[in-house]
Amino acid sequence: MSLNIAAGLGLGGNESYPDLFQPYGGFPDGVRVENGHITMPDLPGIGFEGKSDLYKEMKALAA
Amino acid sequence: MTAGDNLDPDKVWATLMSNEKPGGHGERSVAVGTIDMAVWDAVAKIAGKPLFRLLAERHGRKANPRVFVYAAGGYYYPGKDLSALRGEMRGYLDRGYNVVKMKIGGAPIAEDRERIEAVLKEIGNAGAARRRRQRPLRPGDRDRLRQDAARLSAVLVRGSRRSPRLSRCRPRWPNSIRRRWRPARICSAIRMRSNLHPLRRHAAGPRLAAVRLRAVLRARANISARWRCCRPHGWSPQPLHSARRPPDVAQYRRRPRPRRQ
Numbered sequence: 001m002s003l004n005i006a007a008g009l010g011l012g013g014n015e016s017y018p019d020l021f022q023p024y025g026g027f028p029d030g031v032r033v034e035n036g037h038i039t040m041p042d043l044p045g046i047g048f049e050g051k052s053d054l055y056k057e058m059k060a061l062a063a
Numbered sequence: 064m065t066a067g068d069n070l071d072p073d074k075v076w077a078t079l080m081s082n083e084k085p086g087g088h089g090e091r092s093v094a095v096g097t098i099d100m101a102v103w104d105a106v107a108k109i110a111g112k113p114l115f116r117l118l119a120e121r122h123g124r125k126a127n128p129r130v131f132v133y134a135a136g137g138y139y140y141p142g143k144d145l146s147a148l149r150g151e152m153r154g155y156l157d158r159g160y161n162v163v164k165m166k167i168g169g170a171p172i173a174e175d176r177e178r179i180e181a182v183l184k185e186i187g188n189a190g191a192a193r194r195r196r197q198r199p200l201r202p203g204d205r206d207r208l209r210q211d212a213a214r215l216s217a218v219l220v221r222g223s224r225r226s227p228r229l230s231r232c233r234p235r236w237p238n239s240i241r242r243r244w245r246p247a248r249i250c251s252a253i254r255m256r257s258n259l260h261p262l263r264r265h266a267a268g269p270r271l272a273a274v275r276l277r278a279v280l281r282a283r284a285n286i287s288a289r290w291r292c293c294r295p296h297g298w299s300p301q302p303l304h305s306a307r308r309p310p311d312v313a314q315y316r317r318r319p320r321p322r323r324q
Contacts, residue, residue, distance in 0.1 A: 001100050001114075006130050008118030013131030018158060019151070020136060033132060033159030040115055040128035045108040046100070 003027075004047070007040050023054040069109045075102050134158075137165020137182065148178060149185040156186060 006014040017025030018033075028050030031038050043050045048058060079095045107114040119126035134155035137148060148165070155163050165182055 001103070003130060003132075004114040005118060006115075007128060008115035008124070008126055009122060010119075010124060010127060013133065015135050015164070016132045017135050018155065018160075020138065035159065036133070036161040037129050037131050040113060040130065042113055042128075044111060044113060045104040046114050048104070 001046055003040070023051065023057055026051070070102060070106050072099070072102050072106050075099070132160070133162035133164060134160040135164040137163065137178075139166055139170065145177065145181040149181050152182050152185045 003014045003016075005011065016027065019025065027033075027038055028041050028043060028047050029052055030050075031041060041047060041050055049055050076099060079098060083091070103114055107117045110117055115128070116126045136151055136155065152163050152165070163182070163186060165178070170178070
């Protein structure tokens with residue numbers, strides 16, 4: 001969510017937790033950090049579905 | 064998008080927040096925030112686009128999918144020694160990050176100093192190959208810096224191989240703050256910028272870094288010595304009014320001005 005806000009409103013950057021607070025921390029699968037920047041994937045909405053370990057938990061809760 | 068074919072997140076928000084007391088209720092805000100996030104997710108999905116593009120359009124901006132990010136970590140764990148801390152930071156750099164954040168303020172100042180030095184050593188080496196000349200200190204820098212430090216967030220700029228001097232700690236709060244009260248909490252984390260950071264040419268030199276660090280460490284020393292009841296808490300740049308404690312009037316009262324004859 002905050003990443004989307006930072007990207008959409010041009011706020012200059014965002015904190016990320018690559019290791020901590022999994023499965024929430026980090027980015028959707030396939031997103032790589034390059035020179036301190038990421039490129040947002042074109043996933044509809046916030047993009048939770050693109051992070052498989054997170055989405056797996058969400059689906060389990062929704063079932 | 065026309066009216067009636069999507070949810071209106073502002074209206075949903077207004078409903079969620081109806082009958083809310085001024086300033087908001089602590090527990091309630093978590094639930095409201097969760098629902099708000101789901102609403103925005105749904106709105107963007109109904110519109111068939113990523114949320115960041117939707118937000119940009121709603122605000123008349125051009126969406127930029129490229130975002131600067133930094134790695135947050137450097138937490139305290141039992142048995143986590145300096146080499147583990149360095150390894151963690153190395154891992155972030157290896158994954159493409161060039162700014163890292165670590166916790167401070169949770170250990171004795173001497174230990175934190177060692178931790179900071181260790182991480183500086185780790186991330187400094189990564190950037191050593193791309194050192195740039197520092198721009199000289201400008202008149203406004205120091206004031207801005209003090210404000211930064213006072214805003215509880217400290218960014219360490221690794222400017223040269225020489226470490227910021229940690230030995231000489233002097234309090235450097237802006238007079239406006241010192242006069243009234245000192246911040247009770249400074250920060251529980253610092254961010255460090257490796258030399259690889261693209262914005263580094265705008266960053267100040269090692270001298271500024273040292274001043275920032277001194278301010279933080281000094282504040283930490285003040286906390287441990289004077290206000291044992293206060294723990295540094297929260298990394299965010301919080302306004303001072305949320306971090307203050309009632310002033311010790313006797314200590315901070317301004318001296319009466321000498322009367323003009």
